[in-house]
Amino acid sequence: MLTLADVERMTREDGEGWGYAHVCRVLKLTSIIGVDLDYDREAVVWAVHLHDWGAFPRHRQPGIDHALRSRQIAEQDILPQAALTAHQAALILEAIEKHDYRDERPVTMPEALVLREADFLDFLGVIGIVREFAWGPNNLQVCYERILARREIIQARFTLPIAQQIATQRLETMQWALERLFEESRGDL
Ligand SMILES: [Fe+2]
Ligand SMILES: [Fe+2]
Structure with a gap:
């Protein structure tokens, strides 16, 4: 039987430098933006831990989208060994598969909504900026342009009121920080 503590340990071990902190x-x-929602909190905690496993070196496969790969690992290797109901497993798989901001398929279950909108928020604000530079390459202009492109798509994707409020704050901070970056570098990134 696999417990949440096992999944947490595996996330820490396999998630390079970024995976576990991102999960935390x-x-x-998710607890902040989902505070007023009625949803299965246990299912969301599992889904959050597992949602990016498909991007970890141990699991990723070229040509397979990381969200789909994360779903495959959860479905085949993890959830069958966990003490969760079939309904919870279905919620977790749906949330994992549709978490990515580029996935335009509609999401209606609150479990999937809180995961994806929490994940969107982690791309915004100063944390969103530093994550992009950490990803590289060591070319500031390339990272900067990716920040702008991602922000453009993500900012229109929020539906939960608290997520929208946090997004608004983070977008303001982000704009401020990017303006300072531009100013200090005088446009030479
Ligand atoms: Fe992801
Ligand atoms: Fe993520």
Whole structure:
């Protein structure tokens, strides 16, 4: 039987430098943005831990979208060994598969909504900026342009009121920080 503690340990071990900290941030955001919603909190905690496993070196496969790959791992290797109901497993798989901001398919279950909108928020604000530069490449202009492109898509995707409020604050901070970056570099990134 696999417990949440096992999944947490595996996320820490396999998630390079970023995976586990990202999970911790997204977990906190799910509780904040989902505070007024009625949803299965246990299912969301599992989904948050597993949602990016398909991007980890141990699991990723070229040509397979990371969200779909995360779903495959959860479905085949993890959830059958967990003490969760079939309904919870279905909620977790749906939330994982549709978490990415580029996925335009509608999401209606609150479990999937809180995961994806918490994940969107982690791309915004100063944390969103530093994550992009950490991803590289060591070319500031390339990272800067990716920040703008991602922000453009993500900012229109929020539906939960608290997520929208946090997004508005983070977008303001982000704009301020990017203006300072431009100013200090005088446009030479
Ligand atoms: Fe992801
Ligand atoms: Fe993520």
